[in-house]
Amino acid sequence: MDGFERRRKARRPHVEANLRLTLPALKAAGLLAGMGSKGVVEWSARARIVGDLSVETVLDGDLSGCLILTYAVNCAPRQQDIKLEPVPQQFGGVRWWAICPVSGARVGTLVFSQKHMSFVSVRAAGMAYSSQSEGVFKRIERRRRKVERRIEGLSKYARSPTRRLLQLEHRRTHYLWAKAYLASENAEPVKSTLAI
Numbered sequence: 001m002d003g004f005e006r007r008r009k010a011r012r013p014h015v016e017a018n019l020r021l022t023l024p025a026l027k028a029a030g031l032l033a034g035m036g037s038k039g040v041v042e043w044s045a046r047a048r049i050v051g052d053l054s055v056e057t058v059l060d061g062d063l064s065g066c067l068i069l070t071y072a073v074n075c076a077p078r079q080q081d082i083k084l085e086p087v088p089q090q091f092g093g094v095r096w097w098a099i100c101p102v103s104g105a106r107v108g109t110l111v112f113s114q115k116h117m118s119f120v121s122v123r124a125a126g127m128a129y130s131s132q133s134e135g136v137f138k139r140i141e142r143r144r145r146k147v148e149r150r151i152e153g154l155s156k157y158a159r160s161p162t163r164r165l166l167q168l169e170h171r172r173t174h175y176l177w178a179k180a181y182l183a184s185e186n187a188e189p190v191k192s193t194l195a196i
Contacts, residue, residue: 012128019043019051019112021069021119023096031057032084032096036065062086062094073117080118082110100124136180144173 065084100121
């Protein structure tokens, strides 16, 4: 070697591999309605529950709110209060956002950070989504699976234009895969035009 070592960039942990809370999921569970409520969130891996978290929301109408998380880290009980901020929607109602305790940013997803030992935003935790490190073929495959799930989930009463659009999208993903494959097979090395 000529004195230079190539260091491999350390891979950032993925959001999907960590404990996370999303405000849309809390809303679907009924925790962001009325004056607030209590609930429990459980995480499972391989059909086993690996952790749980007590969630309590305290809402002051549509003016302000607080998310109170109670959990244990290394057998030590912890309680974390996260401010909630409502944003009025165009056609009525509000959408709730969490305020990251580290960065102060308004976020919809909170993840457990080993660095902070608390729930913070994805950016403050230094994490990445797994789709950010996917290659071309993985992205096309994920898109194809998504379309197939939508086709399988269609009701027998679904309109024929909807069915045709989904079938067209399914064929388009096959075309994109073939196009990407042929481009990778026929790629020629780029020749430099600089004279040294």
